[in-house]
Amino acid sequence: MSQVTSWFDYNFMRNALIAxxxxxxxxxxxxxxxxxxxxxxxxxALGHSALxxxxxxxxxxxxxxxxxxxxxxxxxxxxxxxxxxxxxASTDTIISVFxxxxxxxxxxxxxxxxxxxxxxxxxxxxxxxxxxxxIVYLVLIFIATVIFWxxxxxxxxxxxxxxxxxxxxxxxxxLMDNLFAVFVALIVxxxxxxxxxxxxxxxxxxxxASSRNISVNMREYHLYSIIFSLFSGLVGLFVSYYxxxxxxxxxxxxxxxxxxxxxxxxxxxxx
Amino acid sequence: MxxxxxxxxxxxxxxxxxxxxFGDQVILDDVNLHFHCGSLNAIIGKNGAGKSTFIRAILxxxxxxxxxxxxxxxxxxxxKLKIGYVPQSINIEKNTPVSVYDLIASYExxxxxxxxxxxxxYEKIKNTLAVFEAEDLIDKQVCNLSGGQLQRVLLxxxxxxxxxxxxxxxxxxxxxxxxxxxxxxxxxxxKKNYDLAIILISHDLDYVAKYADKVILLDHATIAxxxxxxxxxxxxxxxxxxxxxxxxxxxxEGEKNESGNILV
Numbered sequence: 001m002s003q004v005t006s007w008f009d010y011n012f013m014r015n016a017l018i019a020x021x022x023x024x025x026x027x028x029x030x031x032x033x034x035x036x037x038x039x040x041x042x043x044x045a046l047g048h049s050a051l052x053x054x055x056x057x058x059x060x061x062x063x064x065x066x067x068x069x070x071x072x073x074x075x076x077x078x079x080x081x082x083x084x085x086x087x088x089a090s091t092d093t094i095i096s097v098f099x100x101x102x103x104x105x106x107x108x109x110x111x112x113x114x115x116x117x118x119x120x121x122x123x124x125x126x127x128x129x130x131x132x133x134x135i136v137y138l139v140l141i142f143i144a145t146v147i148f149w150x151x152x153x154x155x156x157x158x159x160x161x162x163x164x165x166x167x168x169x170x171x172x173x174x175l176m177d178n179l180f181a182v183f184v185a186l187i188v189x190x191x192x193x194x195x196x197x198x199x200x201x202x203x204x205x206x207x208x209a210s211s212r213n214i215s216v217n218m219r220e221y222h223l224y225s226i227i228f229s230l231f232s233g234l235v236g237l238f239v240s241y242y243x244x245x246x247x248x249x250x251x252x253x254x255x256x257x258x259x260x261x262x263x264x265x266x267x268x269x270x271x
Numbered sequence: 272m273x274x275x276x277x278x279x280x281x282x283x284x285x286x287x288x289x290x291x292x293f294g295d296q297v298i299l300d301d302v303n304l305h306f307h308c309g310s311l312n313a314i315i316g317k318n319g320a321g322k323s324t325f326i327r328a329i330l331x332x333x334x335x336x337x338x339x340x341x342x343x344x345x346x347x348x349x350x351k352l353k354i355g356y357v358p359q360s361i362n363i364e365k366n367t368p369v370s371v372y373d374l375i376a377s378y379e380x381x382x383x384x385x386x387x388x389x390x391x392x393y394e395k396i397k398n399t400l401a402v403f404e405a406e407d408l409i410d411k412q413v414c415n416l417s418g419g420q421l422q423r424v425l426l427x428x429x430x431x432x433x434x435x436x437x438x439x440x441x442x443x444x445x446x447x448x449x450x451x452x453x454x455x456x457x458x459x460x461x462k463k464n465y466d467l468a469i470i471l472i473s474h475d476l477d478y479v480a481k482y483a484d485k486v487i488l489l490d491h492a493t494i495a496x497x498x499x500x501x502x503x504x505x506x507x508x509x510x511x512x513x514x515x516x517x518x519x520x521x522x523x524e525g526e527k528n529e530s531g532n533i534l535v
Contacts, residue, residue, distance in 0.1 A: 032385070036367065149383070149385070150383050150386065151381075151383075153383050153384065153385050154376065154377045154378075154380065154381060154382075154383060154384055155377075157369075157373070157377040157384065158377045158378045160362065161361050161362055161363060161369070161374065161377065162358050162361045162362060163332075164327060164330055164332045164356070164358060165356055165358050165361070165378070166378065167330060167331070167332050168330045168332075168354055168355075168356040168438075169378045169379075171378075211368075212366060212367070212368055213366075215368040216368055216370065216412050217368055217369070217370040217372070217373055217410075217412070218368060218369060218370070218373040218384045218385045219384070219385060219386070219387070219388070220368060221368040221385070222385040222386075
């Protein structure tokens, strides 16, 4: 027994566990709207912009690069929204252009003088590196997101289903779009250090996509998405501890298994 | 919804000098119109004539010039115009976990649909759906509805907060002949039994001729002709817009030849 619970003696393991319990339900929650709004590519681009955010922070001599990362991501998200709403070219293409451009700038700055290895941990993330201060950030964003969701979800859903119709019912369409983008940016940036750029999007998309396979209304959609997300997070953390594999990828592997199970069993469950 | 057996006829919606432009391109130019409650008004015209832009301008969805007034002509006081809008289609693809309740409640209530089903809102939605005999659909998934069912759901949503104006954007696509007849009968019922004016964008000239009180023909970003069905359908402007082009005549001739076995 003592061997099974031995991990709890380590402070970093406790922090990791708390982080997983806070952030995975948020991923499940946000993911539902990202999938419905078909913004998978958008959140992916946001994840990649973390590199640029850090680079900008270093250039301006900011002490805590988390701050520069968050600020940059919020501006980046609002910019993407603004350009996307103009409808001049396909949104996919625009996001791709801006994303590649910002990643290139970030990489160029960070790799100057051959120092990139210092930042490579950002690519796969390291859940054990999470500090108490970062946990406080996570708790704050958790509370803010839940409040936003309770008061804003209906409006977000209305905008997602039909913009003009939402407008005719006096929903503030652009404000909701921008608020949502800002929340996605905040959550992605505050968790990217321990989840990693490569897989953060999988964590946002997979639980919601799995839930979509088996649910018929919004309540089921959210419930299953949160359960899948939390489950993959916890199981992924423990398995990675005992097998000595990076945590992020382990969580994604488990979330993918859930996706394929729901995909093949989906119709049977719905009936 | 408050039901008034006969529309009062005193409410009047006036659109003055409505115009829309994107850069140098004029999409809608100086449109002046006048609608009364209890009337069914059909907007017709070729694709690209500015019909959808017209609807979006009324909804304030795009920047436009001109203004829309809503007046009680009996005592002349102005009111805020409430618009019920039925879009052409909605962005709900297959397998989307949105039920009819979720759809309507998202627009009509603040009770978060992801958290719980509010009994009060549920009853209210069900009652409105009953107007169009669609109350059984309330727990169905929106993506599994037929074209006609979805339309009845959207109509219920549009009349839910007692609009003064019902705006329908080509809602008859993807619906069979029976459904079309039913749809226009519903429009007729609405205008006779509720206190509202209806503006309908339609491609089906036969039904427009049968049911509309007023027809507005849009062509090249402006009103080419407006009036009763007879006035518009027999006008030279109507012939100009909907008359057979020489190409169509040629095709028709060809068909006649084939059926008559006269080969050239």
